[in-house]
Amino acid sequence: MPTIHWREQAIEAPTGQSALDALLNAGVVIPNACRAGACQSCLVRASAGELPPQAQAGLRDDQRARGEVLACRLPVNDGLHLEPAGPLSIAGELILTRRVLPTDSVAVLHLLPPPGLRPLAGQLLHLIREDGLSRPYSVASLPDDTLIELHVRQVPGGRMSTTLCDTAPIGARFGVRGPFGDCTLRDGEQDRPLLLVGVGTGLAPMLGLARDAYARGWRAPVTLIQAGLNEAALYQPEALTALTAAWPGLDWRRVVLQAPASDGVEVGDVVEAAKTSYAAAPSARVYLCGDAAVVNRLRRALFLAGASLAALHADPFTPTA
Ligand SMILES: Cc1cc2nc3c(=O)[nH]c(=O)nc-3n(C[C@H](O)[C@H](O)[C@H](O)COP(=O)(O)OP(=O)(O)OC[C@H]3O[C@@H](n4cnc5c(N)ncnc54)[C@H](O)[C@@H]3O)c2cc1C
Ligand code: FES
Secondary structure, three states: OOEEEEOOEEEEOOOOOEHHHHHHHOOOOOOOOOOOOOOOOOEEEEEEOOOOHHHHOOOOHHHHHOOEEEHHHOEOOOOOEEEEOOOOOOOEEEEEEEEEEEEOOEEEEEEEOOOOOOOOOOOEEEEEOOOOOEEEEEEOOOOOOOOEEEEEEOOOOOHHHHHHHHHOOOOOEEEEEEEEOOOOOOOOOOOOOEEEEEEHHHHHHHHHHHHHHHHOOOOOOEEEEEEEOOHHHOOOOHHHHHHHHHOOOOEEEEEEOOOOOOOOEEEOOHHHHHHHHHHHOOOOEEEEEEOHHHHHHHHHHHHHOOOOHHHEEEEEOOOOO
16 A cells, blocks of 8 residues: 655555545545646645646646645655645635626625735635635636626525625625636737637636736737627626727627527537637637536647647636535
């Protein structure tokens, strides 16, 4: 049976088990949510041991270089030495200052961050409720904005999403960890096209990236595809209205699976829509966020269409296991 180390503690674990399960079984407190490599809750650092590529997928180059790794995607192996990736404590508190409900099931939230928390557009924050329940959400605002903007879909029976969309009063406080994730713009790429695809509330990080590109004076074409089941699901937050008014050059496509649809809204499969936009700009850096099943289909299709893994960034909104 392989032996791994958490700081000074030696832990025996069966071959094939994930480091996350081995640590949890040994009583180590490691935050976790999706258990599928999507949310980065379980980020730890390895000072020794074998790190397969899937255990570092989606991490930035500097994180990989530091040996940071996702414990849920890391099979135990002899000689693995793990430690916290950084401060595991809560970075501070977010205060809910405003909630707008553009549809029955989506809330656009504005939250006052603690000093020093300035997430990039497209990154993730883990919100922590009073009882310890924690869920990741993607950032639609820019680091210099006074308030952090998140878009939350109320999942039927969903604990955190119901709190955020419905029951939490203005002024409610949430613990926060983060920011995490690499769904962010790269410096110095203003001449490279962008293809941004947001499914459902996956619009939030895509809107954030489009706002960021506008603020940086992007010169190459930028396409933002907003996808939903039907037209009623295509909510339009104030920031998107403002951005499309200010930046006529932004190609904003709206795609729904189910008819009927107004003029300007396409009916069809978002995967086919994304493939046509990609074919028109095959050098684009591609960002995909939202419903996990659709994002995973998009990722596969665009990879097969020629997008390299280095140019494909995806945050599937995998539910917490
Ligand atoms: C990387 C990442 C980024 C995310 N960013 C966002 C974001 O910006 N906006 C956003 O709205 N959500 C986002 N999510 C999803 C979010 O973290 C929660 O999973 C979601 O809000 C549901 O949490 P809950 O506590 O309300 O539901 P839970 O109480 O955990 O679940 C209640 C029930 O609903 C089911 N369920 C949960 N989620 C879904 C779903 N999506 N589809 C179908 N059934 C579901 C569960 O399996 C369970 O049976 C993100 C997830 C990940 C991994
Ligand atoms: S990435 Fe490991 S629990 Fe989500």
